[in-house]
Amino acid sequence: MEGYDTTLINSFYALPAFRQAYGHPAPGVGSSGAITYQISPSWQAALSNASVVSEIIGLFLNGFSTDRFGYRWTMLGALVMLMLFIFPAFFAVNIKMILASQILCGIPWGAFQSLSTTYAAEVMPVQMRAYLLSSVNMCWLIGQLLGVAIMRRLVDNTSPWSYRIPFGLQWVFAVVIFLGVIFAPESPWWLVRHERLQKARKALLRLVTTRFIDFNVDKSLAMMKHTDDIEKHIHRRSSSFLDCFKYTNLRRTEICCLVFSTQAMSGSTLTGFAAYFYEQAGVDVRSSFSLAVGMYALAILGGVIALFLLSHFGRRRLYLTGLVVSFWIFISAGIVGTLPSSRATSWAAAGLLILLTFVYDMTIGPVCYVLVAEIPSTRLRVKSVVLARATYNAISIAMNVGTSHMLNPVALDWRSKTCFFYAVTTALSFIWCYFRLPEPKGLSYLELDILFERKASTRKFKEFQASLEKSGYFSITRSQLPESGWQGY
Numbered sequence: 150m151e152g153y154d155t156t157l158i159n160s161f162y163a164l165p166a167f168r169q170a171y172g173h174p175a176p177g178v179g180s181s182g183a184i185t186y187q188i189s190p191s192w193q194a195a196l197s198n199a200s201v202v203s204e205i206i207g208l209f210l211n212g213f214s215t216d217r218f219g220y221r222w223t224m225l226g227a228l229v230m231l232m233l234f235i236f237p238a239f240f241a242v243n244i245k246m247i248l249a250s251q252i253l254c255g256i257p258w259g260a261f262q263s264l265s266t267t268y269a270a271e272v273m274p275v276q277m278r279a280y281l282l283s284s285v286n287m288c289w290l291i292g293q294l295l296g297v298a299i300m301r302r303l304v305d306n307t308s309p310w311s312y313r314i315p316f317g318l319q320w321v322f323a324v325v326i327f328l329g330v331i332f333a334p335e336s337p338w339w340l341v342r343h344e345r346l347q348k349a350r351k352a353l354l355r356l357v358t359t360r361f362i363d364f365n366v367d368k369s370l371a372m373m374k375h376t377d378d379i380e381k382h383i384h385r386r387s388s389s390f391l392d393c394f395k396y397t398n399l400r401r402t403e404i405c406c407l408v409f410s411t412q413a414m415s416g417s418t419l420t421g422f423a424a425y426f427y428e429q430a431g432v433d434v435r436s437s438f439s440l441a442v443g444m445y446a447l448a449i450l451g452g453v454i455a456l457f458l459l460s461h462f463g464r465r466r467l468y469l470t471g472l473v474v475s476f477w478i479f480i481s482a483g484i485v486g487t488l489p490s491s492r493a494t495s496w497a498a499a500g501l502l503i504l505l506t507f508v509y510d511m512t513i514g515p516v517c518y519v520l521v522a523e524i525p526s527t528r529l530r531v532k533s534v535v536l537a538r539a540t541y542n543a544i545s546i547a548m549n550v551g552t553s554h555m556l557n558p559v560a561l562d563w564r565s566k567t568c569f570f571y572a573v574t575t576a577l578s579f580i581w582c583y584f585r586l587p588e589p590k591g592l593s594y595l596e597l598d599i600l601f602e603r604k605a606s607t608r609k610f611k612e613f614q615a616s617l618e619k620s621g622y623f624s625i626t627r628s629q630l631p632e633s634g635w636q637g638y
Contacts, residue, residue, distance in 0.1 A: 151258040152292030160300045162425045166311040171244040190560045193553040198546045200255035205539045207259020212535040220268045227257035228327045238316045263534040270522035271338040279459040283515030287452040294445035301438035341373045376595045380528045388528045397601045405521045405537035410544045414574035418548040429556045431495030444503045451511035465588040471512025472579040478505045479572035486565025498565040523589045
């Protein structure tokens with residue numbers, strides 16, 4: 150839902166009917182010299198960032214609501230809110246009504262962003278965790294693909310329905326999701342944290358088909374209860390937003406926030422402007438939307454490939470590799486932007502952005518959701534992901550404003566040279582990840598708790614796992630943990 154609508158808003162800047170309805174004349178911008186219309190950079194920034202700002206509000210409301218009411222009821226409530234908040238955009242008579250709708254819709258979108266990730270992390274075992282978490286990025290891509298595909302179909306429609314229909318289709322998606330969530334089980338981890346062990350047992354049995362595997366629900370429930378007891382001891386039985394910045398949780402919060410921010414700084418913001426980027430690079434409007442459709446289709450293929458890569462390579466290695474490759478793609482696209490404008494350079498810049506999206510959604514995009522859900526403690530997972538996504542949104546606001554001005558022909562008009570800016574931010578992200586991002590692959594939540602409590606070195610997490618297996622670690626207090634096997638880290 151969030152991927153679909155944010156793509157719509159950014160794609161509308163390249164839609165002639167939308168620009169004529171809500172923009173201002175910009176003489177001489179068109180290829181024939183005739184009067185065309187542009188949405189001003191200030192309104193572009195307002196529309197692109199309106200939902201991002203209110204998503205931060207939704208994120209924090211979700212942090213409190215999920216702890217109190219659970220994942221299922223919070224999601225249902227957010228979907229009802231969204232269905233109501235779509236009305237102003239669908240019936241908008243001016244751009245201010247669309248802005249109001251974006252602000253309101255951002256609140257449930259903020260809830261979706263963290264709910265999907267944290268719920269996925271709590272309903273899957275360690276071996277399957279990465280697959281479901283990485284599919285969160287796939288859902289985002291499907292929303293983007295639907296958005297640009299619908300826009301491509303309506304690009305020749307000059308009536309108001311060319312932008313009202315895409316808004317109205319959100320009601321269809323919301324109803325379908327609502328019906329699915331009604332039948333979803335509550336997170337067993339949430340039920341354990343609230344001492345509802347019998348309901349947690351029933352939820353576990355709903356999540357596992359016992360006739361196909363040998364599953365002992367009582368042992369699994371006991372391990373979940375034991376992990377929760379350890380975290381209660383570590384966090385002094387508190388689980389507030391403030392606790393995310395205390396003791397060893399500060400390091401975990403830093404990792405979550407910076408990993409999520411890396412998405413915006415390494416290309417996701419620019420790909421959100423795909424159709425507009427192609428048009429400003431010199432590609433005609435119809436081809437711009439066709440390219441955007443192909444780009445997101447290729448991105449979904451990258452997401453499928455990521456499922457196989459995650460089973461063979463660590464999260465850290467994939468993340469670093471994605472950043473290195475993205476950096477060189479940005480440099481190449483920036484160089485293309487310095488060449489004399491021609492059909493060849495326009496299509497070269499478009500091709501490089503498509504390649505960037507493929508690489509991003511094979512590495513950085515899906516792995517990010519795995520990392521931000523695995524790194525926090527189970528008691529602080531919802532609040533940690535809320536803080537991480539809020540940080541991402543704050544960074545995205547700045548990147549959206551900057552990208553709008555860099556691409557807009559009545560502002561900086563950098564066109565493909567915008568990629569030089571993203572090359573710098575990608576390089577900075579790589580430096581941080583190299584020194585601060587650990588490898589959580591294959592580690593249970595209990596093992597991660599102990600590794601962070603022991604202040605494990607970033608690049609020694611896998612070695613620590615071996616040490617943990619040699620030194621019984623199912624003790625709650627640090628004084629009970631043996632010191633052998635921990636020296637030198």
